[in-house]
Structure formats: structure tokens, C-alpha cells
Amino acid sequence: MTGLRPDTGRQAGTMLIVFGVVLLVSSLVVSAALAPSVGAAGNDGTPQTLVGSQGGGPGLHESGSVYLLDGKETKWKAAETDSYFDVTMLDNGSVATGFMDSGYEDCEPYESPCTHTGFRILEPTDDGGAEIVYEYSFPVRTRSNSEVHDVELLDSGEFLVSDMEYERIFTVKNGEVTWQWNASSMYDAPADPTTTDWLHINDVDALSEDRYLVSVRNANQLVVIERGEGVVEVINKDENGDGTGDPEVLLQQHNPQWLNNGSVLVADSHNDRIVELHRNNTTDEWEVAWAVYEAEGVPFSWPRDADRLANGNTLITDSLNQRVVEVNESGMTVWSYKTPYVPYEAERLPEGETVGATTYAVNEDATVYGNGDVPVLSLLLILFQTGIQVPFWFTELHVGVTLVSLTMTIAGTVLIVRDR
CATH class of the missing domain: 1.20.5 (Single alpha-helices involved in coiled-coils or other helix-helix interfaces)
Structure with missing residues (x-):
């Protein structure tokens, strides 16, 4: 041969x-x-936008920041933390934000140094930065899937917190927990929720002083909880007996906004779209009434926040495309900003995220703008996006x-x- x-x-x-x-x-x-232009829509006359950035690097746990955009110029920025998440501007101009950071010495029951998660109050300074004026935090087992992503200040002076380490929501005042709801009261829990990414509870919003909207990400569900009553409503109920809702309605969602008693706006993250769900008064099921899959000619990639604004538009945080965009009801982009790292959440000031905002497509069939096919991200693409932060046009x-x-x-x- x-x-x-x-x-x-x-x-x-x-x-x-x-x-x-x-x-x-x-x-x-x-x-x-x-590639189309990203982050170029609108002008510097746009009102201020507050952004919480999870950061970059492998796992998105480097160079986290909170910054305030005045138009498209950075007015102030707080950095040098592994990750920041949800941001809310308080009445006095300070910012409440969930965070995760490493290098702590107070670590029981874990080894030192360790990671802490919790929330901080940031106070902008005259030199364009911000200082930490208050922190509530506790040690966690890992930098990933154990974070506090959201915090809100209640009229009672309590802080309302979502916690994916112990899979609960709780209130804290003067450093002491005053109330909590554990997901194990509704869902079948593992022996120790801190050893696995079980439900990944990533958001809580106060609908009133004692009524809260909670995002249970891994169950594809939103639940409404009342203090003293527990769960009083479930959006995207479990119909198959596997403990999760229909993934075609919601798939590992983030940051829902309660519009009214019959509609909710959701960043449907792993369906790569923003949806407005309306309750069907006949069947009592929640159905898609409006959806948008892209902006600026670019399909969304892991969007994690959507806020219906006072002007009727929708502000969207498109995480893996590293941008914040504002679209109108027809899906047209009216403002956009290309972020330096991976953003988690954004709020348009002065109103922030409100309860009772404008609804779309009331009593109409679902209207879809952009790409009607849900983009399916492969595991490898997600690894590229979260590991080395490839450009938005890398598909x-x-x-x-x-x-x-x-x-x-x-x-x-x-x-x-x-x-x-």
C-alpha cells in the first residue's frame, strides 16, 4: 500500500x-x-437613567458598578465591587442596590476569605463617585447563584429583599430580620437549598405595604405573596405536575413589573423577549398580549429587565447585547445606550419602576414585534457570551x-x- x-x-x-x-x-x-449600529438611537436630551451592572469576566463577576446616565453621559459611578444588580433611587437621592462581593473575613460557616451578598445604600459624591453609607450582608457558599438581586425600601422603614441563597424573601430593619417567606412552604425543597441553584428567586416588588410580587426564576413562575397569608396568586401555573410553569409563556424570567390587576410586564429572559401578560377573565389563565423580540435590528439576548415608562414606552435591559434600549408600543427604538459591561437592570428617573403603569393591547390578540421566532441560544454560545463577552453580532x-x-x-x- x-x-x-x-x-x-x-x-x-x-x-x-x-x-x-x-x-x-x-x-x-x-x-x-x-452589523447594525447599537446604542446610537436618541439624543443627550433623554432624561436620566440609573443602571446596575453585573460586570464582566468569566461568570460576570468582575467590575460590577452602579452609574447614573444624564442623557448618555455618566454623571456618577460606583465601582470596585464584583457585581451589582437591581437599583432603586430613594427619595433623598441615595441608591439602594443588591450586590455580591468577595474578600470578606466574616465567613461563618464558610472558610475565610469568602463572598458576601446583600444590599447597600450608595450616596453620590461631588467627585463623580459614590460612597457606601450602609450595608446589610451575609456570607454565601459561592459567587454564583447565591446573590441578593433585589431590595426595596418600604414605608415602614423595612427593606424588602429577595434571596436566592436561602430561597426566600424577607424584610429587615436595623439589621434584624422582621419577616420572611420561605419558598419551601410552596415548592418541594431539597434538604439544603444553599447547596444547589434550586429556584433562583431573583426579584421582589412591593405592590402595597404587605403584598409582594416575586419572580421564581427556575419555576418559570411569578407569585403574589401577602404577609400573614402566603401565596395568593400564581402566574403561569404548573399544569404538568413537574413544579414549573409553561416555558412557552415564561422561561427563567427576571424583573416583572405589575401593571394592574390584570396585566404584568416581564423580561422573559431565556425566551429572549419582553412580554406583557394579561389575565384571561374566562379561563383565569395568563396569556401573552404583547411581545417584542428585538430592537435596532438586533434580537434580544438574555434581557433581564423591562419597565413601562410614564411616557408609555418600555425601557429594556438587554444583558448579553450589553445595551439599554427604549422602545414604543410598535417596537420602534426611540433611545438606546451601549453599556461598557453586562447590565442587569435600569430605571428611568425620576419615576423609576412603578406599579400601575400603561398596558398594551388590551382585549386584543397577542401582537408580536420583531422576530417572531424565539432565538435558541446553544450552551456554547452562552459560554462565549458570559465568558469572554463576545460582540452582540456573534451568533x-x-x-x-x-x-x-x-x-x-x-x-x-x-x-x-x-x-x-
Whole structure:
């Protein structure tokens, strides 16, 4: 049996490597050149926007910040924390925000140094920064999936907190827990919720002093809780007996906004869309009445906040595309901002996120704007996006091209080595 002529394997290997590299580079260059403009809509006359940034780096736990945009200029910024999450401006101009940070010495029952999560009150300073004037925090087992993502100040002076480490919501005043609701009272709990990412409770909003809207992310559900009563309403009920709601209605959602007793606006994160759900008064089921899948010609990628504004538009935090956009009811972008890292949540000032905002598509069939097909993000694409923060135009197609290019490069290298 005759083998390859001398140098034939080396030549073939070199050609494979060159072709693979050219394929990858050309796909990236062409896509970058043809990519639509992101963050260019609107002008500097836009009212102020408060942003909580989870940060960047592997796992998105580096360079977290809170900053205030005046138009598109940064008025002040608090940084040097692993991650910040939900942000709320208080009446005195301070900001309440959930956070996660490492390097603490107070770690019982974990080893020191460790990670803490909780909430902080930030006070803007004259030099364009902000100082921490109050912190409530506690140690957690890990930097991932154990954070406090949301906090609100109640009229009682209590802080209302969502906690995914112990899978609960609770109130705290003067450093002491005054009330709590544990998800184990409704859901089948593991022996120790702190050892697994069980429900990932990521948001709580006060509908009134004693009535709260809670996002139970991993169950694809929203629940309304009353102090003294427990759960009084479930949005996207479990119909299959597996403990989760219909993923076609909600899939690992974030930051719902209660519009009124018959509608709620939700960042439907893993369906890569923003939806407004209305209660069907005949069936008592919650159904999609309005949805938007893209802005600026770019499909959403893991959007994690949507606020219906006083002007009737919707402010959207599109996390993995690293932008905040404002769209009107028809889905047209009227303002956008390209963020330096991965944003978690944004609020338009002075109103912030309100209860009882304008609803869309009342008593109409569901209206969908943008891409009607829900983009399916592969695990590899998510790893690219959360690990190295690839550009917004990097899609599943580029993941495929990268794998083909890598395979060709490996095959070419094998041929060259064998020929030698």
C-alpha cells in the first residue's frame, strides 16, 4: 500500500489550517462590517437613567458598578465591587442596590476569605463617585447563584429583599430580620437549598405595604405573596405536575413589573423577549398580549429587565447585547445606550419602576414585534457570551464556524505531525 508522497501530508495540513483560519476571520470581519449600529438611537436630551451592572469576566463577576446616565453621559459611578444588580433611587437621592462581593473575613460557616451578598445604600459624591453609607450582608457558599438581586425600601422603614441563597424573601430593619417567606412552604425543597441553584428567586416588588410580587426564576413562575397569608396568586401555573410553569409563556424570567390587576410586564429572559401578560377573565389563565423580540435590528439576548415608562414606552435591559434600549408600543427604538459591561437592570428617573403603569393591547390578540421566532441560544454560545463577552453580532452561526475552523486546524496539525 502506497503512502502519501513526501510533503503531501504537510501541504494538505497547511492548507487545512490556512483555510480554517481564513474561514473564521472572514466570517468575523464580514459580520462586524455588516452589523447594525447599537446604542446610537436618541439624543443627550433623554432624561436620566440609573443602571446596575453585573460586570464582566468569566461568570460576570468582575467590575460590577452602579452609574447614573444624564442623557448618555455618566454623571456618577460606583465601582470596585464584583457585581451589582437591581437599583432603586430613594427619595433623598441615595441608591439602594443588591450586590455580591468577595474578600470578606466574616465567613461563618464558610472558610475565610469568602463572598458576601446583600444590599447597600450608595450616596453620590461631588467627585463623580459614590460612597457606601450602609450595608446589610451575609456570607454565601459561592459567587454564583447565591446573590441578593433585589431590595426595596418600604414605608415602614423595612427593606424588602429577595434571596436566592436561602430561597426566600424577607424584610429587615436595623439589621434584624422582621419577616420572611420561605419558598419551601410552596415548592418541594431539597434538604439544603444553599447547596444547589434550586429556584433562583431573583426579584421582589412591593405592590402595597404587605403584598409582594416575586419572580421564581427556575419555576418559570411569578407569585403574589401577602404577609400573614402566603401565596395568593400564581402566574403561569404548573399544569404538568413537574413544579414549573409553561416555558412557552415564561422561561427563567427576571424583573416583572405589575401593571394592574390584570396585566404584568416581564423580561422573559431565556425566551429572549419582553412580554406583557394579561389575565384571561374566562379561563383565569395568563396569556401573552404583547411581545417584542428585538430592537435596532438586533434580537434580544438574555434581557433581564423591562419597565413601562410614564411616557408609555418600555425601557429594556438587554444583558448579553450589553445595551439599554427604549422602545414604543410598535417596537420602534426611540433611545438606546451601549453599556461598557453586562447590565442587569435600569430605571428611568425620576419615576423609576412603578406599579400601575400603561398596558398594551388590551382585549386584543397577542401582537408580536420583531422576530417572531424565539432565538435558541446553544450552551456554547452562552459560554462565549458570559465568558469572554463576545460582540452582540456573534451568533450561533459564528459558534459553528469557530468549531469548523478549530476542527480543520486540529486535523491539519495532525497531518503535519504524521508527515514528519
